[in-house]
Amino acid sequence: MSLYQQITQARDALSKKIIGQEAMVNKLFIALLADGHLLVEGAPGLAKTRAIKELGDLIEADFHRVQFTPDLLPADLTGTEIYRPQDATFHFQQGPLFHNLLLADEINRAPAKVQSALLEAMAEKQITIGRETYPLPKLFMVMATQNPIEQEGTYPLPEAQLDRFLMHISIDYPDQDAEKAILLLNRQEAQEDLLQTNDTIVKNNQQPKISQQVLFATRHEILNIHMSDEVEEYLLNIVLATRDPSPYNKELAHWVNYGVSPRATIALDRCARAHAWLSGKDYVAPSDIQAVVADVFRHRLLLSFEAEANGIDADYFISELLSYIAIP
Numbered sequence: 001m002s003l004y005q006q007i008t009q010a011r012d013a014l015s016k017k018i019i020g021q022e023a024m025v026n027k028l029f030i031a032l033l034a035d036g037h038l039l040v041e042g043a044p045g046l047a048k049t050r051a052i053k054e055l056g057d058l059i060e061a062d063f064h065r066v067q068f069t070p071d072l073l074p075a076d077l078t079g080t081e082i083y084r085p086q087d088a089t090f091h092f093q094q095g096p097l098f099h100n101l102l103l104a105d106e107i108n109r110a111p112a113k114v115q116s117a118l119l120e121a122m123a124e125k126q127i128t129i130g131r132e133t134y135p136l137p138k139l140f141m142v143m144a145t146q147n148p149i150e151q152e153g154t155y156p157l158p159e160a161q162l163d164r165f166l167m168h169i170s171i172d173y174p175d176q177d178a179e180k181a182i183l184l185l186n187r188q189e190a191q192e193d194l195l196q197t198n199d200t201i202v203k204n205n206q207q208p209k210i211s212q213q214v215l216f217a218t219r220h221e222i223l224n225i226h227m228s229d230e231v232e233e234y235l236l237n238i239v240l241a242t243r244d245p246s247p248y249n250k251e252l253a254h255w256v257n258y259g260v261s262p263r264a265t266i267a268l269d270r271c272a273r274a275h276a277w278l279s280g281k282d283y284v285a286p287s288d289i290q291a292v293v294a295d296v297f298r299h300r301l302l303l304s305f306e307a308e309a310n311g312i313d314a315d316y317f318i319s320e321l322l323s324y325i326a327i328p
Contacts, residue, residue, distance in 0.1 A: 003218045004280070006210060007033070010058045011278070013207040018051045019181045020174025027169045027295060028055050028143075029278060033218055034270035036166020037122050037142040039107075039157075039299065046171050048145040052103050060209045061100035061139055068110035074117035078127045092129060097121050100137050100212075104144040108154040115161055118142060122164040139212050159302070166267050167292070168299035222270075222277045227284040230328035235272065235289055237325050239265045242301060248324035255307035255317055260300040268296045286327045294318050 007029065015025050024040070028051060031038040040048045049065075056063030066077065079095030096102055097118075107115065121127050125136045144165070146157075162168070174182065243259030245252035271292040276284045294315055301314045 003214060003221060004277075006214055007218055008278070010207060010210050014051070014054055014058060017054045017185075018047050019185060020178025021047060021051065021171060024051060024169060024171050026275075026278065027167060027292075028052070030271050030274040030292065031143075031167050032059075032141060032215070033222055033274040033277070034166060034267070035141075035219055036267060036270065037164060038144070039162070039165040039168040040143065040145045040171065041148050041168065042145075042171035043149055043173070044147055046173065048171065049103065049105055052101075052143045052145070055143075056101045056103070058207060058210060059101065059215070060211045062137075063101045063103070064096045064099040065103040065105060066096050067105050068107050068114070070109060070111060072110045072114045074114055077114065077117045078121075078129060081129060092132070092134070094134075097127060098134075098136060100139045100141070102140075102142050104142055106146060107144040108146040108157060111155050112158060115155065115157060119161055119164065122161075139215065162299040163261055163263055165299060167271060167295040169295050170298070218277075222273045225273045225276055225282060225284055227269075227273070228328075231284055231286060231289070234286055234325070234328050235268060236265070238289070238293060238322070239268065241321050241325060242297065245321060245324075248321070252317070252320060252324075255304055255312055256301060257304045258302040260297050264296060264300050268293060271296055290322060293322070 011025060011029050014028070015022055018025055028038065032055070040052070042048055053063070053065065066072075075095065077095050077097050079093050079098070081090040082093050083089075084091050104118070117127075121136060121140070122142055125138075125140050126133055127136065128134075142165075146154075148170075239260060241248055241259075242256065245256065268289065272284050272288040275291050276282075276288040279288070281288075297318055298314045301317065303312065303314060303317060307317065
């Protein structure tokens with residue numbers, strides 16, 4: 001079975017578990033294959049946590065979930081040095097960050113010092129405790145969720161940390177047909193839980209897990225997808241336009257204070273390649289860039305007070321910007 005078949009079969013299996021959120025499922029796989037971290041935002045009950053947990057079940061990797069709370073400490077993530085009185089030495093006890101997949105549930109409920117504990121891990125795949133630096137696993141991905149409705153008792157993520165998320169995806173309610181299918185799936189799963197009396201039934205119903213070797217081979221294949229000079233220039237024009245939109249439209253220049261960073265350029269390139277690969281193509285088209293640019297830029301743009309006063313959000317700014325940039 002080819003790499004493409006293995007990955008797409010896993011994606012289809014996840015879509016059957018997460019009904020009505022096909023876009024979110026596809027972007028989960030884009031983030032995984034682009035070797036980046038993911039921030040998922042949506043109202044409660046939209047299967048954010050379920051989707052990420054189900055994704056963890058599809059991969060041969062260690063998965064850990066951390067519920068972020070106001071009393072969480074940085075050491076609860078990174079680990080801490082424990083004193084051993086029998087030999088008078090300190091032993092480092094690893095924290096949840098040393099798992100392959102980390103679900104940071106409701107990340108905006110933890111204070112800034114805890115959120116900052118993720119910065120080095122997300123950017124460099126290592127953490128420093130005292131004088132020692134500890135490498136994290138080669139496959140390491142942080143998947144965070146946050147609730148945009150309830151703001152009391154929450155701490156907004158700092159810009160430096162937001163920039164380290166490859167994508168920020170926003171999800172909405174499913175339609176009526178999907179809602180009906182969710183009800184049927186929930187009843188079916190409840191009945192299976194009652195009927196299953198041994199492990200054999202469970203194992204027979206499981207999707208074969210994707211090995212880490214398959215993931216690494218797929219990432220290598222994605223990086224080698226062809227991107228023409230014209231498409232690459234189109235990508236760069238979009239990035240530069242976020243920093244100075246005045247050559248395209250002077251009004252847009254009043255809507256943004258800071259454009260996206262070079263890290264966003266790399267993220268857009270990788271996500272566009274992953275989107276093209278998942279679409280079954282061996283080249284990157286402008287449509288692949290357009291499909292992921294909002295998710296890559298949404299959390300990195302810093303809009304002006306004038307834009308916010310007029311109800312302009314990042315998605316609207318990006319869509320307006322794209323309408324002015326020539327497509328190759």
